[in-house]
Amino acid sequence: MVPDKALLSVEVVYALPDRQVLLPLEVEPGTTVCQAIEQSGIRRVFPHIDPERGRVGIFGRLVNQHAVLRNGDRIEIYRPLIADPKDSRRRRARKTR
DSSP states (O other), X not given: OOTTSOOEEEEXXXXXXXXXXXXXXXXXXXXXXXXXXXXXXXXXXXXXXXXXXSEEEETTEEEOTTOBOOTTOEXXXXXXXXXXXXXXXXXXXXXXO
């Protein structure tokens, strides 16, 4: 840790249909999204998470796993979609006709 630089406060979030985990974390300036996910230890709770292959975002906006964090960022780890949203909408529209 570099003593003359302040740490950044960030959060790592992952949600399942029945459970959400939010982990506050302090990281050094220059830390990437992927590094923060590893430092958070969230993979010990959810070993199936693969930040290298999965999609991640900051405040609902997709970002590259190598994006550098800023103070206050909330890293969101997204689950794969179970159903295609367009197909789901089409099925609902057919039912209302």
